[in-house]
Amino acid sequence: MNGQKLRLYAWLAAANLRISAFAFGGGYVVIPLIRKNFVEKKKAFTEEELLNMAAIAQSSPGAIAINLAALAGRRTAGFPGAVIACMAAVIPPLLILTLISFFYQEFREMAAVAAVLEGMQAGVCALIVDVVWDMSRALFREKQPLFCFMMPIAFIASFFFNVNVALILVACAGTSLLVWWLQRKRRDKLCR
Amino acid sequence: MPVILQLFLSFFQVGLFSIGGGYATIPLIQQQVVQLHQWLSFQEFTDIITISQMTPGPLAVNTSTFVGLRIGGIAGALVATLGCVISGFCISLLLYWFFHRYQENQGIQRALQGLRAASIGLIASSACTILLIALCGTSQLAAVASFSVSAAVLVALSILALRKLKLPPVLVMLLCGGVGLLLHYLPVDFLRL
Known part of the structure; x- marks a missing residue:
């Protein structure tokens, strides 16, 4: 050392x-x-x-x-x-x-x-x-619309509605993944 | 089962099942420490929460130290603290490795970006809770009944000191503590925080 x-x-x-x-x-x-x-x-x-x-x-x-x-x-x-x-x-x-x-x-x-x-x-x-x-x-x-929406939604869910933190995290990660997958599928279709 | 092992297992569970930290861990700790093992009375448990709010460090670490000391002395405190920290340590390093390993994978990076956006929202939510506690003396939005103007002024001045004067955070904290002490000994009642 x-x-x-x-x-x-x-x-x-x-x-x-x-x-x-x-x-x-x-x-x-x-x-x-x-x-x-x-x-x-x-x-x-x-x-x-x-x-x-x-x-x-x-x-x-x-x-x-x-x-x-x-x-x-x-x-x-x-x-x-x-x-x-x-x-x-x-x-x-x-x-x-x-x-x-x-x-x-x-x-x-x-x-x-x-x-x-x-x-x-x-x-x-x-x-x-x-x-x-x-x-x-x-x-x-x-300037990524999805994440600009996601942050205030996570805030409101946690502060005003006391939604479980783990649920918020999983939902946000899942939604991002889903949106990415849908976008890719659409792009593939357009390219074909 | 030896009590040291029991302490470790109990706080290991607390550490493992508390995602999001902070106040979310309270019911978990209560269940292990008050209901299941009766290491603390309910009164002692609420006292620890109060002390935890007044001292630095995570609630789970503070409680594990306190309970560990009570039940198993210094060794108990160390073992209980290790138990509540170890799973977070391993899993966060593992996740970090995972996201680093799949740096080129767009889908996984998108998921990380989603987590990041959510995390900022959750930090904002926790900021509002802390503001509520400092300005209105309660952590529940529905229970707001009073508003401390001098605390609000102190918060505003501290934000200015951080953003405009670029004072180091620790100095700002110490100054705030000094102001709190000063206001306490002033004969003017309405200036109290």
Whole structure:
């Protein structure tokens, strides 16, 4: 193992520890943080690849934040990278919850802690609005009518009608496949 | 069956059957931890959800750590967390490999594009839920009864700081935490978040 690789692993571990320690409010908050660290600073992969990873992380079982960390690690430094990233992403919540579990009654009742966390919640909102804004703009710029319709429909189904997430994902992947197949069939007929 | 193994199997199931993450995992965890094994009382379980919302990290990982510690000490926490993470780790890497392997296959790439569009819609939906919690204090659209103007102003300012001033996300979070603390100790009641 050479020094360059070791440095990459160390960077990966540090980045994931930091990202995970600030991922208040669960899964999606890691997306802007990963983008900032991996896409903008390190230039380890492109925005488009991040979108693919986010979609895959979401379509797999388990916590999205952990899956995405593993994928970003895999893309940046191969399989060892995936293991390192995943472990680094799990450590902060593991430590914090261990600490809290010893005196969680006191923790819950501290007014100052609650005030700081409430403020941070506003920050989480801003982060996620920011990333949704950028992702939707990128999607609509591709000007593919099918996907421009699909995104708002997925949003409405999930937010207003509480449709099961797995169902939405399967339906959207299936519809895209079906539309592609129909288009190809029509094209073949025209060519003949 | 040794309790460590049971912890692993329980959280393995939680990890395996929770697609979409977040609040969708709550009933699954509840079923394993409260109903089936009675490792936690219902009150303790709701406490963990509250704590989970206040601390970083996925709900499933937080709960597995907490329950694992209770039942099997440090080893229990590690085993339970491993159980809930391992299936997502393997399956997402496998899917990634699959989509990469069939890069040239148009049909499969179309399916991935469909997943991507759906995923952005789902993230938008989760953004709205988080906004509801921060501004109106509830995660249900039907239960909205109040609106916090100061929280809305803080969110708007943070978005500006991110988009226009290009401040790093972690700094924005810390600033927001500071503002929350400041507003709490101000004598003006209506400014509270």
